[in-house]
Amino acid sequence: DIQMTQSPSSLSASVGDRVTITCRASQSISSYLNWYQQKPGKAPKLLIYAASSLQSGVPSRFSGSGSGTDFTLTISSLQPEDFATYYCQQSYSTPEVTFGPGTKVDIK
Amino acid sequence: QVQLVQSGAEVKKPGASVKVSCKASGYTFTSYDINWVRQATGQGLEWMGWMNPNSGNTGYAQKFQGRVTMTRNTSISTAYMELSSLRSEDTAVYYCARRGVNWNWFDPWGQGTLVTVSS
Numbered sequence: 001d002i003q004m005t006q007s008p009s010s011l012s013a014s015v016g017d018r019v020t021i022t023c024r025a026s027q028s029i030s031s032y033l034n035w036y037q038q039k040p041g042k043a044p045k046l047l048i049y050a051a052s053s054l055q056s057g058v059p060s061r062f063s064g065s066g067s068g069t070d071f072t073l074t075i076s077s078l079q080p081e082d083f084a085t086y087y088c089q090q091s092y093s094t095p096e097v098t099f100g101p102g103t104k105v106d107i108k
Numbered sequence: 109q110v111q112l113v114q115s116g117a118e119v120k121k122p123g124a125s126v127k128v129s130c131k132a133s134g135y136t137f138t139s140y141d142i143n144w145v146r147q148a149t150g151q152g153l154e155w156m157g158w159m160n161p162n163s164g165n166t167g168y169a170q171k172f173q174g175r176v177t178m179t180r181n182t183s184i185s186t187a188y189m190e191l192s193s194l195r196s197e198d199t200a201v202y203y204c205a206r207r208g209v210n211w212n213w214f215d216p217w218g219q220g221t222l223v224t225v226s227s
Binding site: 031034036044046053055089091094095096097098099102 | 141153205207208216220
């Protein structure tokens with residue numbers, strides 16, 4: 001099974017900050033890495049797919065990079081609506097997929 | 109717009125079964141796999157399995173093998189997830205999600221169904 005880790009598990013940041021979240025896979029997953037945003041009481045929302053492709057309708061301050069085992073999600077200038085939990089997901093071993101444990105971004 | 113709408117919250121006793129529905133609209137139901145993911149309160153996302161609505165083929169996470177059944181009714185564009193032998197640890201929000209074809213992303217997701225298992 002492919003295991004996913006994320007760091008940090010949580011972070012505090014201010015509006016306007018640049019935020020970077022890291023995701024690591026236990027083996028190479030090429031670019032089969034997706035990022036989701038989840039707000040309390042809501043379903044996850046797809047932000048980035050294929051490691052770096054921005055989902056339609058997602059603000060351009062979100063970006064993704066990486067391939068192989070190491071990936072990053074960057075928010076270039078944190079906005080009030082970005083405070084949420086972010087999950088990475090490997091889809092290399094489809095149909096089985098694995099999610100990272102999540103990174104909670106809250107207000108400093 | 110593409111949308112998945114799930115059935116309402118359920119309260120079940122230990123040992124019972126629950127069946128959650130997921131109605132698709134805005135796209136051809138049989139063209140995309142449906143996946144099920146659950147989330148216990150304050151916890152992360154746990155993948156349960158998938159179903160191909162066209163063929164009815166399914167695949168389940170090993171943890172749920174023997175307890176979960178995923179089915180569909182193509183005439184009403186609805187997928188179902190049934191979990192049996194419920195225990196308190198199954199208390200969670202259950203989500204359905206459509207899987208993309210090329211990069212296997214999950215989008216959209218249903219709004220979630222809270223299943224509470226309590227005696």
